[in-house]
Amino acid sequence: MQMxxxxxxxxxxxVHDIGSALWFGGTVMGVAGVNKSGSDLREGIDRIRVAESAxxxxxxxxxxxxxxxxxxxxxxxxxxxRRMALQKGFGTVGALKAGLAVAGAxxxxxxxxxxxxxxxxxEEAHRRGDKVEVRDxxxxxxxxxxxxxxWQRRQRVTQYLVPxxxxxxxxxxxxxxxxxxxxxxxxxxxxxxxxx
Numbered sequence: 001m002q003m004x005x006x007x008x009x010x011x012x013x014x015v016h017d018i019g020s021a022l023w024f025g026g027t028v029m030g031v032a033g034v035n036k037s038g039s040d041l042r043e044g045i046d047r048i049r050v051a052e053s054a055x056x057x058x059x060x061x062x063x064x065x066x067x068x069x070x071x072x073x074x075x076x077x078x079x080x081x082r083r084m085a086l087q088k089g090f091g092t093v094g095a096l097k098a099g100l101a102v103a104g105a106x107x108x109x110x111x112x113x114x115x116x117x118x119x120x121x122x123e124e125a126h127r128r129g130d131k132v133e134v135r136d137x138x139x140x141x142x143x144x145x146x147x148x149x150x151w152q153r154r155q156r157v158t159q160y161l162v163p164x165x166x167x168x169x170x171x172x173x174x175x176x177x178x179x180x181x182x183x184x185x186x187x188x189x190x191x192x193x194x195x196x
Contacts, residue, residue, distance in 0.1 A: 003100060003162070004188035007167075008079065009076070009079050009112070011078050011105050012072045012075040012079065013072070013076060013177070014118075015068050015071075015072040015175065016068065016072035016075075016076060017170075018068065018075055019041055019064070019066065019068025019072060020065070020068075020069045020166065020169060020170050020173065021065075021067040022061065022064070022068075023060070023065035023066050023069055023104075023108075023166045024166040024167055024170060026058055026061065026065065026164055027064045027108070027159070027162045027163040027166060028157040028163050030054075030159060031159050031160065031163065032055075032056060034051055034054045034137075035136055035138045035155075035159060036136050037050055037051070037054070037136075038050040038051050038136050038137055039135060039136040040105070042076050042109050043132075043143075044122075044131070044132040044133045044134040045126045045132045047134055047135075047137060048118055048119055048122045048132065048134060048157040049122075049173060050067040050137075051115070051121070051138075052116075052119040052137070053101070053117070053135030053138070054114060055112070055115055059112060062108065063108075065109060066104075066105050067084075069101055069169065070093050070101055070102075070105065073097065073098065073101055073173075076140030077094055078097065079151060080094065080176070084111055090176065093172050093176055094172075094176060096172055097169055097172035097173060099167040099177065100165050100168050100172060101169050104162060104165030104166050104169060104173070105180065106183060107158050107161050107165055108162050109161045110154075110158050111155060111159055111161075111162055114151050114152075114154045114155035114158060115137070115155060118137065118138075118152055118155060120149070121147050121148045122134075122148055123153065125148065125175050128188055131143070132144070132145065132148065134152065135156070137152075137155075138155045138156040139152065139156070140152045140153070141171075151158055157173075157178045
């Protein structure tokens, strides 16, 4: 049985949406749960270790979601090529969505790098016998070694930026899906043909 273009579009849309949900949900869980969970522990080094361990386990799954979002998004753009040319606004939102996906993937990579730096610097300080005092994985205290605190501040910014970018990507995807409705398509084509 040969798949039709509509079937390919449906599969690509499903893969894209599941990947995006995994990416968005995982980053929100990281902000709300993983990075804060260590605050229940007594030692600062353990607070960092818990978060680093959890992110190390979830990282491959998160990158699978990001990869699905990017690859299926490229397939959806290919399938919707004529629509981009004909329907006003479709191409602009599609380009915005692609930019958000790439920026979100880059921010995710940077957040992971920040987490690795926090872990590495904390372990080095611990081996030297320095006390590693932190509130949680991303919140320093006045006693936190300065090189760790710098990376914690960077991590704190990117940990909020990633779900914002991933969520905006999902919102753009919702707009594009709605643009496939007959009324939206007709209106978009007419707006392209009969500009204000």
